[in-house]
Amino acid sequence: MASKPITLVVQSRGKPIRKLPKETSTYLQGSTFDLYHRLAAEAGCTVHRLRLTKASDGSVIPNAKDFTIERTGLKSQDTIQVKDLGKLCRQLGSEDDADQILGPQIAWQTVFVIEYLGPLLIHPLIYFLRPYIYSNASSAPSSLQTLSCVLCTLHFLKRELETLYVHRFSNATMPMRNIFKNSAHYWIFAGFNIAYWSYAPTAPTARPGNTPITLLGVALFVIGELGNLNTHLVLRGLRSSGSTERGIPKGLGFNLVTCPNYMFETIAWVGIWLVTWSLSTGIFIVIAVGQMAVWAKKKERRYRKEFPETYRKKRYGMIPGLF
Template identity: 60%
Template sequence: MASKPVTLKVQPRGKPIPGLPKETKIYIQGSTADLYQRIAADSKSSVHRLRITQGKGTAIPNDKSVTVASTELQDGDVIQVKDLGPQIAWRTVFIIEYLGPLLIHPIFYYLRPYIYTLPTFNPGPSSLQTISFWMITLHFLKRELETIFVHRFSLATMPYTNIFKNSAHYWLFSGVLIAYFTYSPNSPTASSDASPALTYVAVALYIIGELCNLSTHLTLRSLRAPGSTERGIPRGLGFDWVTCPNYLFESIAWVAILLVNRHWSTAIFIALAVGQMAIWAKKKERRYRKELGGKYKKKRFAMVPGIW
């Protein structure tokens, strides 16, 4: 049976929020998600735009599994509410990010005669350019399908301004930068393949990386029930080696692409992407230890066995 409701004082954090109540009542055994819903309803705002904190800025999660009592809020305590601004769904952001390379690479590949100054006799894209094109296109097509059918997100939305920063990484670096130089008649990929054995190895490595990456994503999906933010402990292919094998296998697939197109533009994108994934992997390792405690076995390496 629910306990007697407590009254919490409500203050805006940052800019004023129209309609924000000066106080709200909530059952102490109710969830913090209920608290968010109540504040959002009173202020006529989307619940995803709000961040509620207490004390010295300690965040109160919007989580059905977390009770108000567990946050140690008591009758008369003050909570602060911040308006995060207009939001956009994480799934939408991912779809837009990966759409860039899916549009840009076909443009450069199929419209080569109109983009570059080609020799009078133009035999069309080389075998290496064609292999590079399909490797990159299939990679991002896979990521789009995973975004739609596989991934589950712990947060529903992010600030809409992030879409410009996130999209720039994919549209400019893995899109325009790689595509322009890969399909150029002056690119190393434009010449005949002097190392077919290396190409065969690269394609095999790419297939292994992509399939193993898909396997880790399916494992991560199984850890969280639909609509839940509760995190489980991942086990299976790669998870005994490192905290984030999905990043490891993603990196392997991109190294395989580099072995085919052999250009510095791809190396730049890989350096940026792997560097960012390495940071995320360390953060995820710390988050697992904090949230799961003794149930989580600390890994020696976060992303690359023996290195990181």
């Protein structure tokens, strides 16, 4: 039996989107992925900046190739609302004109690669250039300094590989000017800040360490990195390539907190801190945990809003018993 065509009423949600059609035709067996792309093309927007919701109950319509219009519960003459998430809908006649107002855009994947590339290069660079950086660095680096460099390098190498082969981004691009702000956190605090003080001749890592504590640090690092990778693989499985649909993640850690990837990230960095015993590492952990706690809280609110009937609410966002 052929799929039945239906007509949907289209409204802007929030700031009006120029040239957004007042209605659109689709099929019950058509995908919401096609609906997103059709509306984006007609409105002159990038599809990654749109969010569609049902006017009847405010529920989000996923951008998914395997999610049909029929599954959303929409019927002919129902109203859908379109929100411009990034204020990028500008009908100026050409993409070049839009870039002049919006500024050059850069892919999120590229942003992540550049962010993590800083500390990935800075740590081994300062480690190997110790004799030229520190006036009294006459001796070879200690075993703890070597271990610190290895752990930090492995951490950010893993980040780069996940960015290239694991992560699927809901938004395609961001303004290029934001890359400087986003990269400062990693280049300055995780790169120069930790590396300069950890590889100095007077650093705690330059002295003999406590073997049991060092081994505990390495164990926490391994547990944290593997747990973090597992969480990212679970999140990847929720979204098909080229779409922005969301789902409810399940698996290791998700029964405890909203974002177990942040929990495992914290465990890994505590492990690095137990190896370096560096104040600079501790400062970075405090800053990073604070930021991740904010993100986890926002994600919990988003899950509750998007899946009000099926999502199991969490009390803690990233660390059980704390926040």
